[in-house]
Amino acid sequence: MKAAVLNSAPGQLDIEDVQLDEPGPNEVLITTKAAGLCHSDLHFMEATYPHPCPTVLGHESAGVVEAVGPGVRHVQPGDHVITCLSAFCGTCSMCTNGNMSLCERKRIDLVRQPDEGSRIRRGDEDVHQFLHLSSFAEQMLVHENALVKIREDMPLDKASLIGCGVTTGLGAVFRTARVEPGTSVVVIGCGGIGLSAIQGARIAGANKIIAVDMLPSKLELAQQMGATHVVDASSNDAVAAVKDLTGGGAHYSFEAVGLPVTARQAFEMLRPRGQATVIGLIPVGAEVTITGVDLLDEKILTGSNMGSNQFRTDMPRFVDMYLDGKLMLDEMVSQHISLDQINEGFDDMKAGKVARSVILFD
Numbered sequence: 001m002k003a004a005v006l007n008s009a010p011g012q013l014d015i016e017d018v019q020l021d022e023p024g025p026n027e028v029l030i031t032t033k034a035a036g037l038c039h040s041d042l043h044f045m046e047a048t049y050p051h052p053c054p055t056v057l058g059h060e061s062a063g064v065v066e067a068v069g070p071g072v073r074h075v076q077p078g079d080h081v082i083t084c085l086s087a088f089c090g091t092c093s094m095c096t097n098g099n100m101s102l103c104e105r106k107r108i109d110l111v112r113q114p115d116e117g118s119r120i121r122r123g124d125e126d127v128h129q130f131l132h133l134s135s136f137a138e139q140m141l142v143h144e145n146a147l148v149k150i151r152e153d154m155p156l157d158k159a160s161l162i163g164c165g166v167t168t169g170l171g172a173v174f175r176t177a178r179v180e181p182g183t184s185v186v187v188i189g190c191g192g193i194g195l196s197a198i199q200g201a202r203i204a205g206a207n208k209i210i211a212v213d214m215l216p217s218k219l220e221l222a223q224q225m226g227a228t229h230v231v232d233a234s235s236n237d238a239v240a241a242v243k244d245l246t247g248g249g250a251h252y253s254f255e256a257v258g259l260p261v262t263a264r265q266a267f268e269m270l271r272p273r274g275q276a277t278v279i280g281l282i283p284v285g286a287e288v289t290i291t292g293v294d295l296l297d298e299k300i301l302t303g304s305n306m307g308s309n310q311f312r313t314d315m316p317r318f319v320d321m322y323l324d325g326k327l328m329l330d331e332m333v334s335q336h337i338s339l340d341q342i343n344e345g346f347d348d349m350k351a352g353k354v355a356r357s358v359i360l361f362d
């Protein structure tokens with residue numbers, strides 16, 4: 001089957017032929033129908049985050065179950081599914097406490113053991129699976145706890161976005177920060193993640209929703225998704241603008257870029273007791289600094305891993321919200337591309353041309 005392989009980082013993706021093993025115990029073979037391009041994939045291509053190569057990238061996908069291995073009972077061939085990199089073991093202290101997106105054993109129990117052989121191969125060579133998924137491929141072989149079954153009337157290109165960006169943005173608002181109705185919310189960075197956080201803030205009933213980006217086209221989209229105010233950070237001081245718009249600082253801020261400077265801004269633009277949630281992936285080794293005296297205002301700075309999701313519960317709800325007209329996903333898909341166009345898709349992301357590009361597989 002065809003897959004987009006990262007052979008070395010930094011580097012581009014090569015479309016190559018790779019092979020998947022048969023589904024083993026608790027594994028599911030999925031025919032990929034759609035996969036979104038997320039900025040996190042780009043971080044690994046640019047080597048700001050490390051991963052062993054060769055690997056097949058991609059982690060935002062939806063598809064149809066092709067076959068199941070021994071012990072899999074909750075899905076069967078033909079079922080429509082969304083995948084999630086927040087694979088959970090179900091038995092560690094994080095999982096049993098309801099924080100399965102922080103599962104302590106997912107890299108131990110949910111991967112193949114050394115004597116079981118690799119899930120993905122290229123001839124005689126092992127190919128590393130990326131974040132339990134490797135979605136930029138015609139098929140995926142995943143652990144059963146890395147997917148959720150969804151309604152069959154859900155279009156799978158929109159469903160794929162729920163696999164990462166939508167769940168991360170909505171989850172950061174609903175689960176990590178637990179935004180209260182009537183409050184003020186700032187979202188810095190209006191790509192797929194930030195636009196989802198803006199929608200989360202709208203659905204949660206925030207009163208003021210301030211979108212910050214450097215590109216007018218992104219700010220326009222942000223307004224469509226529910227932003228009540230916009231700040232163009234290319235020509236304005238974002239912190240001063242937010243303090244002005246909120247009369248002193250926001251209740252909540254969300255950083256959806258992945259830079260130390262914007263993480264610091266997110267903290268600085270808060271009112272006392274406000275909470276900044278950093279969603280963006282800060283490059284490994286980079287530090288985020290804050291001014292110590294600001295801690296006297298009892299402000300909170302935290303991160304959010306995949307929106308603190310409980311994805312088996314959350315994703316079917318997000319599907320319902322889309323089909324009931326409460327969650328805008330059509331507007332988030334800027335373009336459909338083929339697997340062969342994947343490097344151009346990432347170029348478009350770097351140029352800020354798209355909210356999301358989605359690969360459709362035939």
Ligand SMILES: NC(=O)c1ccc[n+]([C@@H]2O[C@H](COP(=O)([O-])OP(=O)(O)OC[C@H]3O[C@@H](n4cnc5c(N)ncnc54)[C@H](O)[C@@H]3O)[C@@H](O)[C@H]2O)c1
Binds near residue numbers: 040043194
């Ligand atoms: N924490 C998680 O679990 C998680 C999950 C998915 C993605 N992410 C991360 O979230 C971040 C956003 O992902 P995305 O796919 O939406 O990216 P994207 O590239 O589509 O969007 C980023 C946006 O930030 C804007 N931007 C860049 N610099 C800015 C600045 N200085 N001030 C304001 N805006 C600025 C860009 O114009 C763009 O609109 C990435 O770092 C990604 O890796 C984290």
Ligand SMILES: [Zn+2]
Binds near residue numbers: 165
């Ligand atoms: Zn992602």
Ligand SMILES: [Zn+2]
Binds near residue numbers: 103
């Ligand atoms: Zn666990």
